[in-house]
Amino acid sequence: MERSAQDGLIGPLLLARSAIDRSSPLRGDDEWLKKAWADDRSKVLVIHEGRTLVRRSGTELAIELFSPAEAPPGRHYLLGVDDGGVSYFAVSAPLPGARGAEGRSEGRVVAPLTAETVPEGRPVAMGLRQIGALLGDRDAGLLVYAVALEAWHTSHEFCPRCGSRTEVAGGGNTRVCPRDASVHFPRVDPAVIMLVHDDADRVLLARGPSWPKDRYSILAGFVEPGESLERAVIREVAEEVGVTVTAPRYLGSQPWPFPRSLMLGFFTRALTTELRCDPHEIAEARWYTRAELTEALAAGSVRLPPEVSIARRLIETWFGGHLSGD
Structure with a gap:
């Protein structure tokens, strides 16, 4: 249905979607974070240089999610918890299970216009600009969050006050300086x-x-x-x-x-x-x-x-x- 500019935006803002609770009160609960990471029901999105693995089934495109035990080793961040109590994390690590995960081989697809342009049958490494419009609400929200956290951690490893290397805290949503105890939040x-x-x-x-x-x-x-x-x-x-x-x-x-x-x-x-x-x-x-x-x-x-x-x-x-x- 057509609408004028006076009525507000036509259609959703595709990178503003989400279907999970970010669960910020749980970020400081180390015991809960350990239990959630050990829970086989938890889901892990692997992120590397802004890309993740996606898989097509028919006309549907979805992020490839792993259990914590299946995920590659790397720094992990809490993304949130869904209505069913399933916890979601992101791990910053090289992408497993797909040629092209480093962005150069035939497995990488550039700028798809529809889900059907993504090869079917195996996971493919792709970025948010390419697939953000093709994902469902849950996966779009997870990927936006994971991309943002990865970029922040990569570029903010040192304390801006004293130069010391900071430590990841708060479920990956803060960094703490061990020297001056200053707390730093994503920019x-x-x-x-x-x-x-x-x-x-x-x-x-x-x-x-x-x-x-x-x-x-x-x-x-x-x-x-x-x-x-x-x-x-x-x-x-x-x-x-x-x-x-x-x-x-x-x-x-x-x-x-x-x-x-x-x-x-x-x-x-x-x-x-x-x-x-x-x-x-x-x-x-x-x-x-x-x-x-x-x-x-x-x-x-x-x-x-x-x-x-x-x-x-x-x-x-x-x-x-x-x-x-x-």
Whole structure:
């Protein structure tokens, strides 16, 4: 069903889904964590450099989950507990059981559009950008969480206060410095992403300098210290394309753990329409009516962000329905 931008987002934000309780009160219970890790019912997702193993059965795609005894050795983190009392963990370790797990052989599939493009019969190593839109709620939530935790642990092994190597604690959700006893939590970087529209009901799309010539998206940028989300929207649009905007309206958020962003989606109205692109940020930008965007997508001169992104959902909300163009 088509909806206007005034009604809110069309469709779910695919990386904001989850079907388990993160069970934060249990993270500090060492005895419970030991019992859960020893429980054969517990499920383990193996994560390595942002990829995990997935398996296709018919038209269904699911993460390959192991028991703790079957999982490879490595640092493990609590992801949560489901309604049936089953605990879920992630283990950071090389991926077992699939050629291509290191990302170079024939077993790796690049950018599948449907579950049917994934080879059937054996596990395949794939990343969140590729499969996030194809997984169910439980598996999507587990993988987003595991990717984010792995990235944080990999890049935050040392205490920022004294430089000592920190120790994993809290079920993998904190690190503690053994020298000064400081506790460190996973870092999240807030970023605004905004669909700019004008009084002629056109949308502003832009292309980054390193992007393919047909890849376009909406504008985005990180929130600076001491800055509100709304001021960040106004500042980023002015800096990147020289357009003055007003009345930012929040529509939704989703994690983007590449490596640690939280994308906060906005609509905002342009008060000016002349474009003056910052060449370091924007290679080109232009305004599109719905008809012009439809024609550009059909001609192949414009490709949109992937379905898993919040950018795609914001564009489709402005448009009023689903768009092709990956």
